[in-house]
Amino acid sequence: MSNFWKRAISGFLFVIILTGCIFLHPICFFVLFFIINIVGLYEFSKMARRMEIYINLPIYLFCGSLLFTAGFLDAYIGYRDGYLWCFLATFVMSIWELYRKKVNSFQNLAFSYYGLLYLSLPFTLLIYLPYMTSDEWRPEIVFFPFLLVWFNDTFAYLFGSRFGKHKLFPRISPKKSWEGAIGGGICTIGAALFIAPYLEGLTVYNNIIIACIVVFFGIYGDLLESMFKRNIEIKDSGSIMPGHGGVLDRFDAVLFVIPAIFVYLEFVY
Structure with a gap:
């Protein structure tokens, strides 16, 4: 099977599974993203290992x-004590490092905490987005950032392939162009305006701002993950999705977009 068909089939299945789990029930959303979170953390630890950084995988995955x-228990049923246990677990992770007798202990802990900040925190903040605009689970609000990121990525690629001449960030990602970024941004804002009437709780102004956040922070999320991979000389973070790579490859833009949207909605609501 050619790489094109692998990418097409795995991409289609990814969209179907993600969309279905978000819209079916909050528990389905939780199960899917719990798995995505674990796989993403594991990929990050493997990338760190290439730099001789040895994350304590059991406690690291447990903390994430x-x-x-x-976050899910707090948003869904109002149980907040889970954060206290998480806070305690991060201290256990630090104490555990004393007994591991691994080299680069400082870097091991630093990468562990950054992995949680980079991966688990954005997925946790995603849970709160629908409850920031209403008092109930609103799957369309959760799905909205993913839809805009897909629009932005798709049209940035199309415009970049057709008109791209001026490199956006050649040191990190030689294929990205200003023409692609601008074309993708305009189409993403247009998509947000088209979707606006179907999203209760968000005004047209909110949609435009969120689209601008997706365009700006999505680019930097993509570039950051490209920088990581270039630094350790790998093509993909993993191989869970044939033709697309790993969780970090698929969610690189989303990981930067979600915290920015969360901050914006927190100020607005």
């Missing part, structure tokens, strides 16, 4: 799982 679970 606990953070995401605490």
Whole structure:
């Protein structure tokens, strides 16, 4: 099977599974993103290992799982004590490092905490987005950032392939162009305006600002992950999606977009 068909089939299945789990039920959303969170943390630890950074995988995955679970329990049923257990677990992770007798102990802990900040925190903040605009689970609000990121990526690629002449950030990502970024941004804002009437709780102005956030922060999320991979000389963060790479490759833009949207909505609401 050619790489094109691998990408097409795995991409289609990814969209179907993600969309279905978001819209079916909050528990389905939780299960899917719990798995995505774990896989993403594992990929990050493997990338760190190439630099001789040895993250304490059991407690690291436990802390990331606990953070995401605490966020879900808080938003869904109002149980907030989960965050206290997560806070305690991060101290255990630091103490555990004393007994591991691994080289680069400082870097091991630093990468562990950054992995939680980079991966688990954005997925946790995603849980809160629908409750910031209403008092109930609103799957369309959760799905909205993903839809805009897909629009932005798709049209940035199309415009870049057709008109791209001026490199956006050649040191990190030689294929990205200003023409692609601008074309993708305009189409993403247009998509947000088209979708606006179907999103209760968000005004047209809110939609435009969120689209601008997706365009700006999505680019930097993509570039950051490209920088990581270039630094350790790998093509993909993983191989869970044939033709697309790993979780970090698929969610690189989203990981930067979600915290920015969360901050914006927190100020607005």
